[in-house]
Amino acid sequence: MKELLLILVASAIVNNVVLSQFLGLCPFLGVSKRVETAAGMGGAVIFVITISSFVTSLIYKFILFPLGLDYLQTIVFILVIAALVQFVEMFLRKSVPSLYNALGVYLPLITTNCAVLGVALKNVTNGYNILESVICGFGTAIGFTISIVIMAGIREKIEYNDIPGPFKGSAIVLVTAGLMAIAFFGFSGII
C-alpha cells in the first residue's frame, strides 16, 4: 500500500510529467488559455492515460514478454494507443454522451500527446506490475492536470499585464512554465 502511494505522489508531483519530464508540452502550451478548457483537457488525459497504461501493461505482461517480443514494444504501444483513443471516443459517443460532450473535443488531440506513449514505456522500464502501472498512469495524468490548470489560471491573469513586445505569446508562457518548474522542484526532497 505504501509503495503504491509513493508511486502516485512521485508520478503526480515529484516527477511532474510536464514540468520535469517535458512530455505533453503541446497541449500544455496550446490548451491552457482558459481554466475550463484546461480542466476538460486534464479530464480527458486522466481518462486516456489510465486506460492506456492498463491495456499496454496487460499486453506487455501477457503477450510481448512471454513470447520474447519485448523489442516490439514501441511499435505495438503506439498502435495500441492510437486504436484505443479511437475506440474510447466511439464508446463514449454511443454509451456515455454526457461524458463525451465534456471530453470529446480533446480526445483526438491526445493521440499525439507523447505523455501517453511515455508513460507506457516508463512502466516497462521501471518494471511495474499491472496495478502499479495503472497507479503510475493515473498519477502522471493527475500531475498533468494540476500543472495545466495552474498554468491556465496564471495565463488568464497575464492577459491583463503589459508584456514586452518580443515576449508576447508563447515566450511569456515558457517563462511562466520555468517559474512553475522551479516551484515544483521544491517537491523533489519529499521522496
Place this chain on the structure above:
Amino acid sequence: MNKNVERLQNGIIKENPTFVLMLGMCPTLAVTTSAMNGLGMGLSTTVVLVVSNLVISLLRNIIPDRVRVPAFIVIVASIVTMVQFLLQGYVPSLYSSLGIYIPLIVVNCIILGRAESYASKNPVVPSVFDGIGMGLGFTLGLTLIGIVREILGAGQIFGAQVLPLADASTGKIGYTPITIFVLAPGAFFVLAVLVAIMNVVRAKAEAKGKPLPAAQGCLAGDCSSCGMSSCTGKSSTVEVKAPEEDKE
C-alpha cells in the same frame, strides 16, 4: 543536383526545424542538458529521418492513401527500434543518458511532418536529401541550445571546462555555475529567450518584406496545428472515422 543542395540549405537554414518551424519541442527541452546529449539526440533523429524518408518515398505509390498515416507510424517505429538497439550496443553511455526520449522519437512532429509533406510526394533522392537537411538543422539547433545551457549551467562545452570555476575556499576568482540551467526550469527559460529572439528576427524580416516561414509546432499557439497538419493525431482520426460515418 542543384535541387538536392537546395533541400540541404532549406533544412539547415531556411526552414530550420528548431529555430524557424519550432517543431519537436519535447526532445529539444528534455535532452539539451549538455551539448553532447543534444548532438547525440540530433544525430539519432537524423538517421531515423533519412531512413524513414527513404523508405516512405520508395513505398509512396504502394501505400494506399487512406491508411498512409498508420503505415508511416509503423515504418518510423520500426526504424526507431533499430536505432535504439544500435545506440544500446555501440554507445551505451549516450543510450542511458537519453533514456526514454529515444523511443519517443516516434512521436516527434518533424519525422511524420516530413513524411507527410515531402517524402510521400517526391522521388527518392530529393527525399533523402530533405531528410539529411532537416536532420542536420535539428542537430544544429539542439547542439547550440545544449552549448548555451552547458556554458551557463556548468561552464563547460562538450564536457571541457571553458570557464574556470570560482573556488571560495582558496579565494580563486572565476565563474560560479548557474546550476538551474542544466535542470528542468533552465530549459524553459532558454527556450523562452530563443522564442523572444525569433519574434524579433521575424518582425525584422517582415519589415524588410522577406517574411520567414511560419512556426508550425505547438509554440505557434494552437495545439491543433500540431495535431492537424503535420502530425499523426488529427489525420489518423479522420482516416479511421470516415468509414464509420459512412454507415450512419
